[in-house]
Amino acid sequence: MSPPVAAKPTPKIRVSNLCKAFGDKKVLDGVDLDIMPGTSMVVIGGSGSGKSVLLKCILGLIEPDSGVIEIDGVDVLRASSAEADAIRSSIGMLFQNGALFDSLPVWENVAFGLLAQRKISRKDARGKAPEFLTPVGLAASVGELFPAELSGGMQKRVGLARAVAAKPDMLFFDEPTTGLDPIMGAVIDGLIVDCVQSLGSTALAITHDMASAARIGTNAAMLYQGKIVWEGAADQLLHSGNELVDQFTHGRREGPIQMELRK
Numbered sequence: 001m002s003p004p005v006a007a008k009p010t011p012k013i014r015v016s017n018l019c020k021a022f023g024d025k026k027v028l029d030g031v032d033l034d035i036m037p038g039t040s041m042v043v044i045g046g047s048g049s050g051k052s053v054l055l056k057c058i059l060g061l062i063e064p065d066s067g068v069i070e071i072d073g074v075d076v077l078r079a080s081s082a083e084a085d086a087i088r089s090s091i092g093m094l095f096q097n098g099a100l101f102d103s104l105p106v107w108e109n110v111a112f113g114l115l116a117q118r119k120i121s122r123k124d125a126r127g128k129a130p131e132f133l134t135p136v137g138l139a140a141s142v143g144e145l146f147p148a149e150l151s152g153g154m155q156k157r158v159g160l161a162r163a164v165a166a167k168p169d170m171l172f173f174d175e176p177t178t179g180l181d182p183i184m185g186a187v188i189d190g191l192i193v194d195c196v197q198s199l200g201s202t203a204l205a206i207t208h209d210m211a212s213a214a215r216i217g218t219n220a221a222m223l224y225q226g227k228i229v230w231e232g233a234a235d236q237l238l239h240s241g242n243e244l245v246d247q248f249t250h251g252r253r254e255g256p257i258q259m260e261l262r263k
Contacts, residue, residue: 010073012037012170012202013058018067019226020053027053028064029226035219040196040203042217042234044210046248046257049223051206055172058204060088071170089117092168092201094159094192096175100147107132107143110161119166135198136161136191153184157191164195171196173205177212189215210249213237222248224257 011034020028027050035041045051056062058069060076069076076084092113100109108115110132111125120128129143136157147155156176163171176192177185189212196203196216207213213220217234222245230242237249247255 009036011035011070012039012072013204014068014070015054015058016068016070018054018057018064018069020050020057020062020064026226028057028067031067031223031226031228033221033228033231035202035204037202038200039218040193040205040216040234042213042220043204043206043223044208044213044220044237044245044248045206045223046208050226051223052174054223055174055204055206059091059093059172060084090168091170091172092163092166094156094163094171094173094176096178100155100158100162102147104146105143106145106147106150106158109147109158110143110165112162113166117166132161132165133158135164135195137187152179153188156180156184156188160188160191160195164199167199169199169201171199171201171203173203173207173216175207175209176205176216177207177209182211185209185212186215192216210237224248 013035015031015033018028018031031054043051043054053062057064071087074087076087107126107129111120114120115122115125130140133140133142138157150158173192176188180188193216205216214234214237220234220237221228221231224244230240230245232240240246243256247257
């Protein structure tokens with residue numbers, strides 16, 4: 001008697017035939033993507049390729065025209081608002097430009113989500129500044145500063161601290177190294193990897209920074225003309241054997257990808 005076949009694990013996030021258009025511009029044209037639990041998926045693609053739209057559709061910030069988005073096997077597009085919100089509340093997000101609140105001190109920025117959900121008091125949040133800030137390499141005293149007093153790299157660290165403060169089981173990163181010098185970019189990527197691993201989270205990042213993609217990704221996929229055109233191990237991005245990926249990752253002017261004229 002042959003042994004039973006092990007059940008294939010359910011993807012943490014599954015996107016199936018996802019479509020989104022703005023007017024006559026198809027941004028997502030049947031996107032299929034599986035992200036397995038505990039892995040880090042990096043989606044690459046040029047400016048305007050739909051990376052941010054894909055991320056915002058999963059987050060619920062943009063409503064797709066059609067398709068399926070499943071998180072832990074639940075189709076959040078067809079679930080009740082309460083159920084979808086509860087599922088998405090387990091996502092931590094690092095925004096491209098930090099998206100810190102200028103009028104709030106760092107400690108309040110970091111604890112903002114916990115305070116909004118009433119999971120912590122203001123007094124406790126302020127007292128927990130070291131717990132939030134130390135893992136991203138910031139002193140507790142930084143908690144009393146305001147975002148305008150921080151460098152770009154420090155603002156990214158604060159944004160990362162906010163993303164992981166609630167210990168989410170999913171973490172999203174929108175162009176995490178944009179605006180940073182190569183060394184600070186590597187530092188932020190290292191902190192991202194450390195935070196993802198310490199939490200055991202599933203991660204999704206979008207970027208056009210190939211060095212960053214290789215550092216933070218377990219797996220990678222390329223989005224082009226609204227579709228996933230390649231998927232594989234992140235360490236194979238520079239050796240994919242795919243003409244589109246090869247041109248993009250090596251920054252070559254000549255190849256199948258041509259700059260579109262804006263109408």
